[in-house]
Amino acid sequence: MAGAGRHPGLGRDAVPVSRRRRRPGALLYGANGFTGRLIAAVARRDGLPVTLGGRRPEAVARVAAETGQPWVAFRLDHPERVAEEVAAFDAVLLAAGPFSRTSAPVVEACLAAGTHYLDITGEIAVFESVFARDADAKRAGVTLLPGTGFDVVPSDCLAAALAAELPGASRLLLAFRAFAPSSGTARTMLESLPNGGAARVDGALVPVPPAWKVREIPFADHPRNAMTVSWGDLSTAYRSTGIPNIETYMTAPPALVASARAGHALAPLLSLALVRWFLEAAVGKAFPGPDEGARARERSYLWGRVERDDGAFVEGTAETLEGYAFTAEASVACLARVLGGTVVPGATTPSAAFGARFAESIGGTTLRVPSASAPGPPPA
Ligand SMILES: NC(=O)c1ccc[n+]([C@@H]2O[C@H](COP(=O)([O-])OP(=O)(O)OC[C@H]3O[C@@H](n4cnc5c(N)ncnc54)[C@H](OP(=O)(O)O)[C@@H]3O)[C@@H](O)[C@H]2O)c1
CATH class of the missing domain: 3.40.50.720 (NAD(P)-binding Rossmann-like Domain)
Known part of the structure; x- marks a missing residue:
C-alpha cells in the first residue's frame, strides 16, 4: 500500500510512490x-x-x-x-x-x-x-x-584506527558508556539475553557468562567501571581489523554487574512464550527513549585498546553525540x-x-588515537 489518498486524515501531504520503475x-x-x-x-x-x-x-x-x-x-x-x-x-x-x-x-x-x-x-x-x-x-x-x-560506526572506526597504529595486534578491547535505550533497543537486548555473553577468542565467537570480566575503563572524561557484553563489534571489528581476540565492554555500576550475573540463572525462563510476551510488553512502556533535550545534551564516550604479543599496545578514545542522535x-x-x-x-x-576516520565526519565526533607505545611487559 502506498501514498496517502486511501487513508483520509493520514499522510495528507505525502506523495504517492510509483512501483513501476526504479x-x-x-x-x-x-x-x-x-x-x-x-x-x-x-x-x-x-x-x-x-x-x-x-x-x-x-x-x-x-x-x-x-x-x-x-x-x-x-x-x-x-x-x-x-x-x-x-x-x-x-x-x-x-x-x-x-x-x-x-x-x-x-x-x-x-x-x-x-x-x-x-x-x-x-x-x-x-x-x-x-x-x-x-x-x-x-x-x-x-x-x-x-x-x-552508534553500534557500530564509532567503535568500528576506533578499532580500525587503533589496528592501523599497531600492525600484528592480537587483542582488541572496546568499551562504551551505557545510554538510555528506546523500547525497541530494550526489546532487542531482551531477545538476546538467553544467549548469555560472547567474546571473540582465537578468531571464533565463543559463549561466555554475562559480565564475564569487569574492569575500570579510562574514558576521555573520567574512568568508569565496565563489564563485558556481547556487542556487535565482536563481529564487525573482527571483519574490519582481523584481530583474533576481542572483548567488548559497557559501563556498569557494581549492582548491574551483580544482576547481569544473577540474570543468567533466569535465562531459561525467557524462552517461555508467556514470560517473553509479558516482559516485552513491560519493556515497551518502561523505555520511551531519550527525548529531544537528552539527545542534544548527552555525549557518548568510547575507549579502545589494541595489544600485541610483544607487549606493545595503543589505547585511544572517541567522543561523540548521544547514541540515537548519532545513529x-x-x-x-x-x-x-x-x-x-x-x-x-x-x-x-x-x-x-x-x-577509519569516517566517524569524525559526523558532527561533534572526535577520535583520539596516539602512536604505539614501546613494547613493555606482556598484558595481564
Ligand atoms: N545499532 C544501533 O546503534 C541502534 C540504534 C538504535 C536502534 N537500534 C535498533 O533498531 C531497532 C529499532 O529500534 P527503535 O528504537 O526504533 O524501536 P521501535 O520504536 O520499537 O521501532 C521498531 C520498528 O520496527 C518495526 N518492526 C518490528 N518488528 C517488525 C517486523 N517483524 N516486521 C516489520 N517491521 C517490524 C516496527 O513496526 P511496528 O510499529 O509496526 O511494530 C517499528 O517500525 C531495534 O532493534 C534497536 O535495537 C540500533
Whole structure:
C-alpha cells in the first residue's frame, strides 16, 4: 500500500510512490519506529531522497504526513512482495528491529533486486549472516552494510584506527558508556539475553557468562567501571581489523554487574512464550527513549585498546553525540555515500567502506588515537 489518498486524515501531504520503475533514492523501512523517525528527519533536513516504509500503513502515513516524504507499507513475510517493493529503490536502510526477525527477508530481496542494503543492527548473529552473503553481494553488484548506527560506526572506526597504529595486534578491547535505550533497543537486548555473553577468542565467537570480566575503563572524561557484553563489534571489528581476540565492554555500576550475573540463572525462563510476551510488553512502556533535550545534551564516550604479543599496545578514545542522535546522523551519512556510488559491492563494515576516520565526519565526533607505545611487559 502506498501514498496517502486511501487513508483520509493520514499522510495528507505525502506523495504517492510509483512501483513501476526504479526511483532514485532509498527506502527507509521501519520509519515509524523511534529511531526510524529520527533518521527520516535527518534525511529530510539533508535533502536525501528517502521514501518511508513500514508494515502498518496508518503508522507510516502518520510520519509521512509530518515530514512530507513519500511512503509505502508492506509486511516482510511475503518474499515476492518484498522483492517487488525493494526493486523500486537504489538502496534500503532497514531500521525495523529486532533484526533477527527483519534482516534476512530484506537482504534476500535486495540481492535479488540489485538494491543496496544498509541497517542499524547491533546483533552479532545478524552481522554474521549478512557477512556470509559477501560472495552473493559481489555477484549481484550490491553493497551490504549492516551497523550504520552508534553500534557500530564509532567503535568500528576506533578499532580500525587503533589496528592501523599497531600492525600484528592480537587483542582488541572496546568499551562504551551505557545510554538510555528506546523500547525497541530494550526489546532487542531482551531477545538476546538467553544467549548469555560472547567474546571473540582465537578468531571464533565463543559463549561466555554475562559480565564475564569487569574492569575500570579510562574514558576521555573520567574512568568508569565496565563489564563485558556481547556487542556487535565482536563481529564487525573482527571483519574490519582481523584481530583474533576481542572483548567488548559497557559501563556498569557494581549492582548491574551483580544482576547481569544473577540474570543468567533466569535465562531459561525467557524462552517461555508467556514470560517473553509479558516482559516485552513491560519493556515497551518502561523505555520511551531519550527525548529531544537528552539527545542534544548527552555525549557518548568510547575507549579502545589494541595489544600485541610483544607487549606493545595503543589505547585511544572517541567522543561523540548521544547514541540515537548519532545513529540518525551516521545512517544518513552512510546512505548518502552508498547512493553516491562510491562503495564497492560486497558485505562490509563502516570503517572498511569509508575509512577509519569516517566517524569524525559526523558532527561533534572526535577520535583520539596516539602512536604505539614501546613494547613493555606482556598484558595481564
Ligand atoms: N545499532 C544501533 O546503534 C541502534 C540504534 C538504535 C536502534 N537500534 C535498533 O533498531 C531497532 C529499532 O529500534 P527503535 O528504537 O526504533 O524501536 P521501535 O520504536 O520499537 O521501532 C521498531 C520498528 O520496527 C518495526 N518492526 C518490528 N518488528 C517488525 C517486523 N517483524 N516486521 C516489520 N517491521 C517490524 C516496527 O513496526 P511496528 O510499529 O509496526 O511494530 C517499528 O517500525 C531495534 O532493534 C534497536 O535495537 C540500533
